[in-house]
Amino acid sequence: MVEAAPETVVPPAPRPLPGKIAVPLALAAGLTQLLAFPRYDLWWLAPVSVALLAAAVHRRRALAGAGLGLLAGLVFFGPLLEWTNLHTGMLPWILLFVAESLFVALLGAAAAYASPLVDRHRWTWPLLTGLLWVGQEAARDRLPFGGFPWGRLAFSQGDAPTLRFASLGGAPLVTFVVALAGGLLVAAVWRRRGLPSVLLGAGAVATTVVGFLVPVGGGAGQQPVRVAIVQGNVPRLGLDFNAQRRAVLENHVTGTVELAGRVATGQERKPDLVIWPENSSDVDPFLDPEAAAAITRAADSIQAPILVGAVLRGPGENEVRNAGVVWLPGQGADESRMYVKQHPVPFAEYIPLRNIARMVSKEVDRVRSDFVAGDKPGVLDMGAATIGDVICFEVAYDGIVRDTVTAGGGILAVQTNNATFDESEARQQLAMVRLRAVEHGRDSLMASTVGVSGFVTSDGAVHQETGFNTPGVVVAELTPRATRTLATQLGYWPEMVLSGLAVAALVATAVIRRRRPVPGTPGGAGADPAPLASAPPHTASTPADEGDGSRTEAG
Numbered sequence: 001m002v003e004a005a006p007e008t009v010v011p012p013a014p015r016p017l018p019g020k021i022a023v024p025l026a027l028a029a030g031l032t033q034l035l036a037f038p039r040y041d042l043w044w045l046a047p048v049s050v051a052l053l054a055a056a057v058h059r060r061r062a063l064a065g066a067g068l069g070l071l072a073g074l075v076f077f078g079p080l081l082e083w084t085n086l087h088t089g090m091l092p093w094i095l096l097f098v099a100e101s102l103f104v105a106l107l108g109a110a111a112a113y114a115s116p117l118v119d120r121h122r123w124t125w126p127l128l129t130g131l132l133w134v135g136q137e138a139a140r141d142r143l144p145f146g147g148f149p150w151g152r153l154a155f156s157q158g159d160a161p162t163l164r165f166a167s168l169g170g171a172p173l174v175t176f177v178v179a180l181a182g183g184l185l186v187a188a189v190w191r192r193r194g195l196p197s198v199l200l201g202a203g204a205v206a207t208t209v210v211g212f213l214v215p216v217g218g219g220a221g222q223q224p225v226r227v228a229i230v231q232g233n234v235p236r237l238g239l240d241f242n243a244q245r246r247a248v249l250e251n252h253v254t255g256t257v258e259l260a261g262r263v264a265t266g267q268e269r270k271p272d273l274v275i276w277p278e279n280s281s282d283v284d285p286f287l288d289p290e291a292a293a294a295i296t297r298a299a300d301s302i303q304a305p306i307l308v309g310a311v312l313r314g315p316g317e318n319e320v321r322n323a324g325v326v327w328l329p330g331q332g333a334d335e336s337r338m339y340v341k342q343h344p345v346p347f348a349e350y351i352p353l354r355n356i357a358r359m360v361s362k363e364v365d366r367v368r369s370d371f372v373a374g375d376k377p378g379v380l381d382m383g384a385a386t387i388g389d390v391i392c393f394e395v396a397y398d399g400i401v402r403d404t405v406t407a408g409g410g411i412l413a414v415q416t417n418n419a420t421f422d423e424s425e426a427r428q429q430l431a432m433v434r435l436r437a438v439e440h441g442r443d444s445l446m447a448s449t450v451g452v453s454g455f456v457t458s459d460g461a462v463h464q465e466t467g468f469n470t471p472g473v474v475v476a477e478l479t480p481r482a483t484r485t486l487a488t489q490l491g492y493w494p495e496m497v498l499s500g501l502a503v504a505a506l507v508a509t510a511v512i513r514r515r516r517p518v519p520g521t522p523g524g525a526g527a528d529p530a531p532l533a534s535a536p537p538h539t540a541s542t543p544a545d546e547g548d549g550s551r552t553e554a555g
Helices: 019-036 045-057 062-080 090-113 115-120 124-140 161-190 197-213 239-264 289-302 354-360 362-366 392-396 398-406 423-440 486-490 493-515
Strands: 225-231 273-275 306-313 319-328 332-340 379-381 386-391 411-416 444-448 454-456 472-478
Touching: 019 045, 019 062, 045 062, 045 090, 045 124, 045 161, 062 090, 090 115, 090 124, 090 493, 115 124, 115 493, 124 161, 124 493, 161 197, 161 398, 161 423, 161 486, 161 493, 225 239, 225 444, 225 454, 239 289, 239 472, 273 289, 289 306, 289 319, 289 332, 306 386, 306 411, 319 379, 319 386, 332 379, 386 392, 386 398, 392 398, 392 411, 392 423, 398 411, 398 423, 398 486, 411 423, 423 444, 423 454, 423 486, 454 472, 486 493
Parallel strands: 225 273, 273 306, 386 411, 411 444
Antiparallel strands: 225 472, 306 319, 319 332, 379 386, 444 454
């Protein structure tokens, strides 16, 4: 009698972490990511957050990964964006942070789906983690209504050596490096075979520390110029700052005139140019003679051009523009030197689908006139220097800032109005200015109505930072530059390549999943290279004991 050849039995699929562990890990991922951002600034927690979420979703079904990603996103974005509910009520804030959290849910689903690729080729885990984070942010930066890039991993790295990677590949590369470090951490904790955990952990640290070797700074520049920021403050914080627009304008005039007085008495050197913040003149100076006269008085007193943040009526009925206007001493406004904000904020500066939006919240009716977008980069000749003007939230958008630099901006000026928010929002925005300064090798500044204002040199360091909800005038020397960093030259390519590789990794996962045999059936394509003859066929193994198996638990 001929004996039948024994069948090669595929052992049960490796299992994910139990739910009672995965759920707390996802919650901890959101919390640690929050703590990495201003005001807390524990930047080193960003890779830890990435690692926690990666561990929570590994080997789960895509839907379960999405649920865990959503939990992490809610814990992160809820407190991070809490400043949006200070004066508009709870509902708009909830809608915003839930919408942002859905992208983290997508990330969780994608990471869970890609688990077979990780289990077959464990070395891919750190790379895959970095790629998926870049892809998630690329989508969130654009969708819907032009996207909302707040809370990118890169924006948490203001004090970290990883910030320096911005000069090579912008915010996408910084995010990739941070998430790569997180992937190395989770691989170090999860894995016992292959590379020792201590080496993987050391790799995570090295990935971060190597940032110190990346050169930053804009290189040789032009003659330094003295720049003054006037932070006039507002009588009251809140949405009704518009009702105080005459007082706000007068505050900025007064601050400039007082600076001129200090110059006249020799207490301060005369600035070459002055920057006022967004909304420093919500009275249209082209239509209101009193507003024009007040700004002219300020410019004539200081004898330097002023970049005025103004709200201008038109071009159509119920339309306005958010603009930076150069005001010259002895001449007044130069309409040829004006920048109109290119990316008005949906549901704040204009209302898409207004009738539908009103059903959600009647607060939309506070926006009586829709802001019209400009179509040119903010490059303004102010005599002593060419300023690259960026208004408020535009600093979060890679393309707008880059276009401003490539069009000739020698110094970046971010005009903003934080009177409707709080100090945490201002500090989150200042962190973005720091990244942009390094990314493009430009000395930069942020001028706010209420703070925080300050100067940022091309190495990302902050100087003469003002307080919040207080008037202030600060003056510093900045160096205009025309050089371009590698990040400026590469433009969208780092993000496109990294996002494309993320898609390729998911396609490779789909191929692996199609070839994978059903657990408990004779081995075939995708099975382990050798049967585990000594292992009980239905013994579940723990994640720490798994090697580089090709199958994962789908549930």
